[in-house]
Amino acid sequence: MLTLLLIFGIINYCGAASRSVSGIKGGDVTLTCDFEDKKITPFNLSSRSEIIPVCETEDCSCRFFKEGSCGVIIKDLRLRDAGKYILRVNYTNYQTEVKRLILEYQLHIQDEISVNTGEELKLDVLLTNADKVETNSSGEWTEVWTRGHGVSSDRLTDSDGNLTINAFTSNDTGTYRVLDSEGEILITLTLTGAAPRSVSGIKGGDVTLTCDFEDKKITPFHLSSHSEIIPVCETEDCTGRVFKEGSCGVIIKDLRLRDAGKYILRVQYTHDQTEVKRLILEYQLHIQDEISVNTGEELKLDVLLINADKVETNSSGEWTEVWTRGHGVSSDRLTDSDGNLTINAFTSTDTGTYRVLDYRGEILITLTLTGAAPRSVSGIKGGEVTLTCDFEDKKITPFHLSSHSEIIPVCETEDCTGRVFKEGSCGVIIKDLRLRDAGKYILRVQYTHDQTEVKRLILEYQLHIQDEISVNTGEELKLDVLLTNADKVETNSSGEWTEVWTRGHGVSSDRLTDSDGNLTINAFTSTDTGTYRVLDYRGEILITLTLTESKEELKYINDDETEDTGLKIWIWLAVFLVALMVLIIFAVKKRQRKRRHRNTERAPVSK
Structure with a gap:
């Protein structure tokens, strides 16, 4: 029982x-x-x-x-x-x-510990029931100690139930958790440290990793980056690029993009003439550069460092990823190999700022890419415009013209029914221009160089369309101007440029509507007259319209008034003439009566 x-x-x-x-x-x-x-x-x-x-x-x-x-x-x-x-x-x-x-x-049990760089940190976490210790310092959970195997790094030691981090650095910050054999969390520790010193330099220039230290006896120190020791020259006769500055500072000369990242400076010095102390300093080096690129060129960027996590650009107006570790490039116009991010056939859409970030979000490299401005071309609605191609007489293979990421068929002969025709060796004529033709055009030409090598030429054009429209008062006016690349519409009707439509916000007045790509002015008035311009997100003018008030109605009114005035004049003139004739007749008759009366008085009286 x-x-x-x-x-x-x-x-x-x-x-x-x-x-x-x-x-x-x-x-x-x-x-x-x-x-x-x-x-x-x-x-x-x-x-x-x-x-x-x-x-x-x-x-x-x-x-x-x-x-x-x-x-x-x-x-x-x-x-x-x-x-x-x-x-x-x-x-x-x-x-x-x-x-x-x-x-x-x-x-x-939870705890948070703030640690100075270079300190030795003992963690009393190796309990008798502890099976392993994990950390997310690298961005994902990894084991740093397991029972039966010990520590995973020579920077760690385990003894007397303590897990010791020797010479703490910012790489050691993060969350640590101790788990038992069943996977239950026993202890969670959050380790924080002082942020590395931020240092910025320009490619080709120099930068100093400062070491503000008292004048004490400094023993040889070590500088490392990416877990590698970097030789530091003590004198100017050295052929390297890294030199000692003062007691323990370091100058890096002729900066290269691959110099970006974290540096750790370990200094040993004598404290009070007896005790040897160790100082560890961390630096985050940020490299900047500006590159001017010709349209059509292949551009190799040596930016995919071993500590790079992603590359972003604001070419489209907002930050977007163009490369990420583990996923590669985001566009078939880009390639990555041998640590290089390559832009194939550079265009103006590739201009802007590029930044390389590590997994912590720290900026390693910032590049500003600039290119030659597109060729500016202007035409009038209904007319023609030529996209010139000033090119030597070489063998031209079929070329491509594109706009808004779409290929545009180009007619080779006049018999073609399209509006786009080839001109000369590689030029293009666009006939019967329409407002929607405005925008950027890219002409890709392949040609044979020196009769052996095939080369590629890329030309960009910014086409600006103009038109003038006369509108009757009270009419509804539809303007086919809200192109896919339009960012805003402005007018100077009030005497200064003001926005009447913006992408994402729509129209600014209840007298306007936007639908199906049209900006409609309801019941046109004289206050709507003036110049209207459509701009893309870069501020390039796509379309310029001049709106005027029609004078036909006013002309008819003036003609009627003129006719009425002439009629009145004739009427008054007729009345005047009739009155004058009456007066003349009256005067004549009166005179005749006087003459008869006088003759009667002179005649002799009969006896």
Whole structure:
């Protein structure tokens, strides 16, 4: 019977899951025991098969205290407190039967430690139940110590239950966790350190890794980068590029892109003339350069360092990745080999800033790429324009013209029904220009050089279309100007340039609408007259429109007024003439009456 009870108790004990409890080093944690108010007999707390004394009163000098009826408080937590605890409680059930309760706890201890560069750091974490120690210092979890194999690096040592990091550096910062054989986390440590000194230089120039140090006896020091020792010249006669400066500083001359990254300077000196001390300084070297590239050239960038994690560019207006470690390039116009990122057939769209970052996000290299500006070409809507190709008379193979990443068919003869025709050896004429023709064009020409080598020429053009439109007042005017490469539309109608449409925000007035690539002015008025220009995200002008108010209606009104005025004049002239004739007739008749009257008076009276 006793054996059956024991087996039953073991089954109950093994079936219960451990309660997870977490605490911070130096703090307190409670192993709770949610139990009814019953008669509790003395209980036992054990860990790692050892009984732990539990104080019943505050007068006790230990760190384990009873809490409530059967709970336990552990005070002043230490890293070695981590692990499994078993609490065995005996209690009287209904005042007659003695029962036993077994509770398990998994105690996880956390701590954060700030460490100075160069310090020796002892971590009291190699508990008897520890199976391995992992860190994410490199960006992913890796083992630095395992039971039976020891440490994974000669910079680490293990002895007396301590894992020691010799000469701490920023590479050692991160989270460390100690796990038992079941994968339960016992301890989590966060190690932080002082940031490396930031140093920046220009390719081909010099940079100094300063060492602000008192005038003490300095023994030979070491400079390293990428885990390699770098020879430091003590005199100017040395043929290297790295020279000692002052007591322990270093100058790196003729900077190269591959010099970018982290440097560690280890200095030994005599302290108080007796004790030898060690100083470790870290530097993060950032290299900058500016490169001017001709269109069509192949550009090799020696930037894929062993510590490079990704390359970004803001060529499109925002930061985008063009290369990442493990995934390679993001475009078929790029290739990566032998540590070089190569841009094949450079164009103006490749201009901008490129930056190389390590896995921590630290900038290693910043490059500014500039190119020759596209050839500016301007034409009038409905007219023609020529994309000239000033080229020697060589054997030209079929060439390609593209715009907005699309190939444009080019007619070789006049019989073709298209609008784009070949001109001369490699020029192009675009006929019957439309507003949507505006933008960038890339002409790729292959030709034979010296009758043996095939070369490639890439020419870029920026086509600007102009038009003038006369609009009747009150009309709805649709402007086919919202091209895929348009960024904003501006007008000087108010006397100064103001935005009336921007990509992502739309129109600026309820009198305007945008749909299907059209900017529509509803009910045109004289205030809408002026110049409108469409710009791409680089500020290049794509389209210029001049809107004027139609004068036809005003002309008709003036003609009517002129006719009315002439009619009135004729009417008044007729009235005047009639009145004049009446007056003349009246005057004539009056004169005749006077003459008859006079003749009558002169005649003799008969007797």
